[in-house]
Amino acid sequence: xxxxxxxxxxxxxxxxxxxxxxxxxxxxxxxxxxxxxxxxxxxxxxxxxxxxxxxxxxxxxxxxxxxxxxxxxxxxxxxxxxxxxxxxxxxxxxxxxxxxxxxxxxxxxxxxxxxxxxxxxxxxxxxxxxxxxxxxxxxxxxxxxxxxxxxxxxxxxxxxxxxxxxxxx
Amino acid sequence: xxxxxxxxxxxxxxxxxxxxxxxxxxxxxxxxxxxxxxxxxxxxxxxxxxxxxxxxxxxxxxxxxxxxxxxxxxxxxxxxxxxxxxxxxxxxxxxxxxxxxxxxxxxxxxxxxxxxxxxxxxxxxxxxxxxxxxxxxxxxxxxxxxxxxxxxxxxxxxxxxxxxxxxxxxxxxxxxxxxxxxxxxxxxxxxxxxxxxxxxxxxxxxxxxxxxxxxxxxxxxxxxxxxxxxxxxxxxxxxxxxxxxxxxxxxxxxxxxxxxxxxxxxxxxxxxxxxxxxxxxxxxxxxxxxxxxxxxxxxxxxxxxxxxxxxxxxxxxxxxxxxxxxxxxxxxxxxxxxxxxxxxxxxxxxxxxxxxxxxxxxxxxxxxxxxxxxxxxxxxxxxxxxxxxxxxxxxxxxxxxxxxxxxxxxxxxxxxxxxxxxxxxxxxxxxxxxxxxxxxxxxxxxxxxxxxxxxxxxxxxxxxxxxxxxxxxxxxxxxxxxxxxxxxxxxxxxxxxxxxxxxxxxxxxxxxxxxxxxxxxxxxxxxxxxxxxxxxxxxxxxxxxxxxxxxxxxxxxxxxxxxxxxxxxxxxxxxxxxxxxxxxxxxxxxxx
Numbered sequence: 155x156x157x158x159x160x161x162x163x164x165x166x167x168x169x170x171x172x173x174x175x176x177x178x179x180x181x182x183x184x185x186x187x188x189x190x191x192x193x194x195x196x197x198x199x200x201x202x203x204x205x206x207x208x209x210x211x212x213x214x215x216x217x218x219x220x221x222x223x224x225x226x227x228x229x230x231x232x233x234x235x236x237x238x239x240x241x242x243x244x245x246x247x248x249x250x251x252x253x254x255x256x257x258x259x260x261x262x263x264x265x266x267x268x269x270x271x272x273x274x275x276x277x278x279x280x281x282x283x284x285x286x287x288x289x290x291x292x293x294x295x296x297x298x299x300x301x302x303x304x305x306x307x308x309x310x311x312x313x314x315x316x317x318x319x320x321x322x323x
Numbered sequence: 324x325x326x327x328x329x330x331x332x333x334x335x336x337x338x339x340x341x342x343x344x345x346x347x348x349x350x351x352x353x354x355x356x357x358x359x360x361x362x363x364x365x366x367x368x369x370x371x372x373x374x375x376x377x378x379x380x381x382x383x384x385x386x387x388x389x390x391x392x393x394x395x396x397x398x399x400x401x402x403x404x405x406x407x408x409x410x411x412x413x414x415x416x417x418x419x420x421x422x423x424x425x426x427x428x429x430x431x432x433x434x435x436x437x438x439x440x441x442x443x444x445x446x447x448x449x450x451x452x453x454x455x456x457x458x459x460x461x462x463x464x465x466x467x468x469x470x471x472x473x474x475x476x477x478x479x480x481x482x483x484x485x486x487x488x489x490x491x492x493x494x495x496x497x498x499x500x501x502x503x504x505x506x507x508x509x510x511x512x513x514x515x516x517x518x519x520x521x522x523x524x525x526x527x528x529x530x531x532x533x534x535x536x537x538x539x540x541x542x543x544x545x546x547x548x549x550x551x552x553x554x555x556x557x558x559x560x561x562x563x564x565x566x567x568x569x570x571x572x573x574x575x576x577x578x579x580x581x582x583x584x585x586x587x588x589x590x591x592x593x594x595x596x597x598x599x600x601x602x603x604x605x606x607x608x609x610x611x612x613x614x615x616x617x618x619x620x621x622x623x624x625x626x627x628x629x630x631x632x633x634x635x636x637x638x639x640x641x642x643x644x645x646x647x648x649x650x651x652x653x654x655x656x657x658x659x660x661x662x663x664x665x666x667x668x669x670x671x672x673x674x675x676x677x678x679x680x681x682x683x684x685x686x687x688x689x690x691x692x693x694x695x696x697x698x699x700x701x702x703x704x705x706x707x708x709x710x711x712x713x714x715x716x717x718x719x720x721x722x723x724x725x726x727x728x729x730x731x732x733x734x735x736x737x738x739x740x741x742x743x744x745x746x747x748x749x750x751x752x753x754x755x756x757x758x759x760x761x762x763x764x765x766x767x768x769x770x771x772x773x774x775x776x777x778x779x780x781x782x783x784x785x786x787x788x789x790x791x792x793x794x795x796x797x798x799x800x801x802x803x804x805x806x807x808x809x810x811x812x813x814x815x816x817x818x819x820x821x822x823x824x825x826x827x828x829x830x831x832x833x834x835x836x837x838x839x840x841x842x843x844x845x846x847x848x849x850x851x852x853x854x855x856x857x858x859x860x861x862x863x864x865x866x867x868x869x870x871x872x873x874x875x876x877x878x879x880x881x882x883x884x885x886x887x888x889x890x891x892x893x894x895x896x897x898x899x900x901x902x903x904x905x906x907x908x909x910x911x912x913x914x915x
Contacts, residue, residue: 235646251652
């Protein structure tokens with residue numbers, strides 16, 4: 155976990171595009187909020203590894219949102235329960251249920267459906283928000299942070315040097 | 324494109340997934356074993372051990388070998404143990420959110436079996452008795468022996484004792500009150516004095532107006548004194564009436580107390596209903612209850628697995644937080660289903676083979692009932708067969724039927740039971756059936772006891788006679804019926820035992836009960852009579868005192884009303900005469 159935080163810190167202070175970090179964060183949120191062993195998470199993992207997003211940010215976000223996901227699990231279940239048992243939506247679910255993929259994705263599970271829906275709704279705002287924050291950080295805060303003694307010590311550490319070398323290679 | 328796509332990432336992901344899959348493949352058995360051992364121990368509060376777990380992937384099958392779950396109340400005993408259990412699961416259906424088991428088997432399943440070494444116990448709450456302890460306590464609670472008089476009389480909560488104490492208290496209080504009244508009442512001397520004062524007043528010569536005034540003052544003083552005494556007498560009368568009422572009530576309560584005590588004793592020791600019928604209950608009823616309690620324990624254990632699918636469409640099983648919601652499909656499947664299974668159950672009476680078919684709790688989906696068949700060719704040296712079917716409807720109602728037969732079973736307890744009346748040895752033949760619908764059960768079992776032998780720990784002479792009479796019978800048929808609420812059924816037993824006991828010893832038992840009743844009541848009456856005598860003497864005194872108060876009051880009234888009034892009249896007449904004389908003299912002087 156410490157490695158991931160260092161990676162995130164490095165990313166924030168590096169030349170990495172804010173978009174790479176923000177998309178990574180949003181993907182991490184998607185996998186963190188929803189139940190891990192779900193079909194859609196395989197796709198999220200595939201996208202995260204395939205597309206050039208910042209993996210360090212992805213893993214940090216995954217961890218953070220997993221904790222939040224545990225906290226809000228019952229709320230997700232209520233949302234899913236409401237949607238899956240709504241009379242007006244019954245024909246939709248009824249026809250989707252006939253597809254194996256729907257069942258394989260566990261979209262007929264209250265927590266999976268509720269959390270996925272909320273995560274998808276949050277995806278764009280979070281991406282934009284994080285991107286905005288990274289830009290602001292780099293303009294206003296980064297110079298101050300870099301001067302901090304702790305950061306100086308961190309940058310002088312063997313671990314940081316090694317990581318930089320490896321990244322350069 | 325290269326700017327956005329990281330092709331090597333795919334390799335990384337595949338590597339991670341492969342490593343993860345390989346770890347699961349290799350360590351699945353160990354992980355399952357660990358989960359069962361740790362989870363089971365945590366749930367049970369005692370050691371759960373599993374020798375090994377084998378996982379086959381195609382078809383997906385888990386095999387558990389030698390499981391032992393320690394009884395937390397008795398560490399030298401297993402709550403549950405089996406030699407081998409295997410379960411074949413449809414992995415594809417699992418991925419779709421259903422638990423479909425194609426096949427399951429448990430061999431040498433045994434409950435409450437001795438362990439080779441004591442199992443670890445992690446939590447133990449001594450204040451919480453086990454179900455078995457509770458059952459044993461119930462058996463001990465059955466009061467099948469007539470109590471002796473001495474122990475009954477020693478009981479501190481006898482109503483008679485309480486009422487006698489109350490009587491004593493009332494007598495003491497009233498005695499004190501009467502004593503006070505006596506002290507304040509006018510005595511004979513006071514009455515004589517009043518008479519003297521009246522006489523003096525009536526004989527006094529009135530010569531002047533001053534004399535009249537003086538007489539009036541004396542008369543008023545006498546009246547006041549008499550009135551004061553009259554008030555005392557009135558108060559005394561009220562107190563006497565109250566005392567009489569209090570004593571009468573206490574005496575009535577005390578008189579009724581022995582009868583109330585007898586009623587209480589009859590209820591406590593079930594003497595009123597303690598007839599042959601109860602012997603049958605003790606014999607079959609407790610046994611039937613024991614079996615039924617076992618069935619209820621199994622039901623309570625299985626209840627969480629059986630609930631949650633009663634809502635019909637859109638219903639499913641609870642999986643921690645959240646649930647799967649299933650909808651209509653062409654070939655609907657229940658949320659969980661065991662297509663077939665087999666259990667070989669080891670009981671103290673022999674091995675029973677149980678065959679399971681179509682076990683689930685959403686029968687309306689596949690329109691098939693669940694079926695459980697059991698068979699044993701060596702159950703208590705006899706043969707046991709039975710079938711149970713059940714079907715849960717979409718509206719949540721459960722319907723179930725079952726039947727069973729047993730032939731030439733031999734029951735031998737081997738050692739003397741702690742119960743006051745118990746079956747020690749017998750042959751059994753019988754058959755039975757039951758039906759369950761919407762929480763209501765009706766069950767009927769016909770049993771024939773052959774050459775039964777009974778035992779008793781009672782020293783009661785008549786109870787021994789009952790045992791001898793029953794043990795001498797070749798066969799005793801009995802019908803046990805269960806009906807009503809499935810969780811609290813009423814059990815009725817109809818047995819020839821009643822007739823046998825009635826014919827042989829009921830008369831004697833009745834005589835014993837009558838003797839007990841008369842002895843008990845006579846001893847209570849002795850306790851009562853002493854207090855009642857006390858109350859009667861007090862009542863007599865109150866009667867005498869009331870009489871005296873009435874007399875005195877009468878005397879005073881007479882004094883007040885007759886003599887003083889006549890005195891007044893006399894004095895009036897005297898004054899009138901004097902005035903007339905004076906008036907006559909004056910008139911004579913004027914006209915004479």
